[in-house]
Amino acid sequence: MVLTASTMLSLGTKAPNFQLPDVVSGETISLDTFTDKKAILVMFICRHCPFVKHVQQELAQLGKDYLQSGLGIVAISSNxxxxxxxxxxxxxxxxxxxxxFKFPLCYDESQETAKIYTAACTPDFFLFDSEQKLFYRGQLDDSRPSNGKPVTGKDLRSAIDAVLTSKSLTEEQKPSIGCNIKWKPGNEPDYFG
Structure with a gap:
């Protein structure tokens, strides 16, 4: 495990399109899947990472809490x-x-979707507004597997609530921290320098 932080993609960046299979339904999911939504949350997660395991119940709860809110959610695993x-x-x-999960979980076999989103870690969160422009990127909350803080989802929930009500977000956006995305040998992205 390599402790890695979000790349903190520039706010206002247009959501990159993708086409990935949902591992449950087999359906192809893309940005067009969410055209009728007020906002889109793209989460890079995986199954084995202790940071994801630490917050996976909250991720599932997010899907339930925002099911009727106008928020589209997709989770992507690129490992x-x-x-x-x-x-x-x-x-x-x-x-x-x-x-x-009340949202699709997609598999990014080529790892190209992770690259176009500049995803770096699991979990990594990208929240886009109704124009599919990046509104928030960063952490779920301050909880980590070993720091004893409760998992609340407060940072991400605050951003979701703001974007759904067309308010600005005044809080500092802190990078997410987690395991690095497990790149295929020779496929590492160049955005790490």
Whole structure:
């Protein structure tokens, strides 16, 4: 595990399009799936990461709490499954089913979606407004697996509530921290310098 922080993509960046299979339904999910939504939350997660495991119940709860709100949510796993078999699509499907995710969990086999979003870690969150412009990127909250702080989702929930009510976000946006995305050998992105 390499502790990695979000890249903090520039606010206002247009949401990159993607087309990925949902591991549960098999349907192809893209930005067009969410054209009728007031906002879109793109989450990069995986199954094996202790940082994701620490917050996975809150991620499932987010999906339930915002189901009727106008927020579209998609989770994406981009890890190299050859070296990290716990993140294979069939096991991601088990995770989504066990946690009762109310949003698609997609598998990014080529890792190109992670790259175009400049995703760096799991979990990594990107929240876009009704014009599909980046409104928030960063952490779920201040909780980490070993710091004893409760998982509340307060940072991300505050951003979601603001974007859904067309308010500005005044709080500082702190990067998410987690395991690095497990890039296939030779496929590492160049945005790490």
């Amino acid at each position: 190299d499954v050859k070296n990290y078999p716990d993140d294979a699509p069939e096991l991601l499907k088990e995770m989504a089913t066990e946690l009762d």
